[in-house]
Amino acid sequence: MRREGSPWTGVGAVFRRELADNLLSVRMRLLEILVVLTGTAAVYAAIGEIKNVVGEDRFVFLRIFTVAREPLPSFITFLAFLIPIVAIALAFDSVNGEFNRRTISRILAQPIYRDALLFGKFLAGLATLAVFLTALWLFLMGLGIFFLGVPPSGEEILRGLGFLLVAIAYGGVWLALAMLFSILFRAPATSALAALSFWLLFAVFWGMIVPLATEVVAPIDPYDPRSQITAVNTAVGLNRLSPNTLFAESTLALLNPSTRALGPVFASQLHGALVGAPLPAGQSFLLIWPQLTGLIAAAILLFTIGYMSFQRQEIRA
């Protein structure tokens, strides 16, 4: 049975309302302050560290994101940790909140499809993340120019923008996940906890689980060197199931231009390579292409699962 009328009717109105809600909400303010403070601290520390090192570096500007000074972690480590929190805070009560406020039946009785509500909410969440991350990025670049006293080169800006894009895609995955839980669970506390437990799993425990799982799936036979390769490949593959790994690999390749490969490399493959020589930006982008598409695909997949269950949901409270 085909339905008539456009699923896009009303997306704009939902988007605008949700965006205004997101940007004005207290919880976003708090998280923004947290991220800006930690980000500034990390970058400031990195700048101090960079100044201490004497030497020539073509990509000194990108170092502000990657260099860490004990005890602070680097900016990208912070970001990998905090972006999911921001995304979850944005979306964990987006759909079940409508049920709990009893607005859902009134909104869906307007001449729009359910699609519009979900699209509008997701796009507004993504836009909020994008605005926030872009502002943060510009602020830190400015901080870099101010304290380092050198402007970023064209290639550094290009790589920086790539990094921004990856960060937004990474946020999109967590946004879609939190939204999925907000559709599946009626209580906001449950959906928040479900999303946070996934965050904890990938941020903390995944690194411990992968070696154990690898031992089971691809045990190493000491008399068979091939089994070692299988084991390494299995471990890499399992690691990449985590969006955090995809984000970490992408940022590594983009912000450290000398990164040549993200998997195991044989000594024979390094033959004739100028170790430490940077790749052109295009090659770095090519290197992270699978990671970036993987992140986007994960976000779309999670959104689709949520979309399907929302379409089937009975709207009476």
Added chain:
Amino acid sequence: MSAPIIIEAQALTKRYGAALAVDRLDLAIQRGEVFGLLGPNGAGKTTTILMILGLTEPTSGSITTVGYDPLRQPLEVKRRVGYLPDQVGFYDHMSGRENLRFIGRLGGLPAGEVERSIDAALARVHLTDVANRRVGTYSRGMRQRLGIAEILMRKVEVAILDEPTSGLDPQTTREFLDLIRSLKGEGMTIVLSSHLLDLVQSICDRVALFSSGRIGLAGRVEDLMREVLGGTYVLDVEATGSDLPARFSRLDGVRKVTPLGGDRLRIDAMADVRGAIAKVVVEADGQLRALTMGSASLEDVYTRYFEEVRHAA
């Protein structure tokens, strides 16, 4: 001459798992009338409303709302039908006006027109003074009125109100019913559901009595009373005397006599037979201790009808 049918359901059925929420329901609502869906909670009223709007899919059966199929053409249906849900919710941190503006945008109305319609609608429901206050500060009655303002703003053909008076105090309820009457005066078709039968009997042209997913009775209130109660006069009599029930039954205009225990009797009559009753008691050498007449209510109809259905089963 009856008006054209605006909402029609045939053999409408909705199942939630094993539970049958609506069971082979037939319904025809005419343009311009106030139609009441009455019955206790859980009788299938809200489910029926959601199916009329296309917000939930019927398990089987067909439904046509304002000439469209709510499943295939939901946008056309929803453009013409306004819905005030049971315990209506708004975005509490937004003002009444902002809430209405959002709804106007969802409906795709042009911005200038939205503002004008909002002003007119708010004035109609007396919310102009508080229009810029957060909805979180509104009382239950104010929210209910804001819901009506939304329907007014959208200029729909049919307004469906689910339990619009529940939780309102008597004064607010009266004002609310007046508002509904004035909407009907403008030619809007109104469908309202309630479990408070007496309250809505005054404003409904026709009612359907729901009981466990089915419509037991439907029609004009007076017709139902005649049909079920056998009369629109109910007398409570407390009197002594020999063989009173039989004597009363023989009176002209008395349809039914029900002993209530002790010396009390209930008499359903077609006309005011108080004089005749007093005379009968005196003739029977009895004492008339009380004789009161109350007009029958829909509540009586409902109770009586479903009592009879249960007895028959």
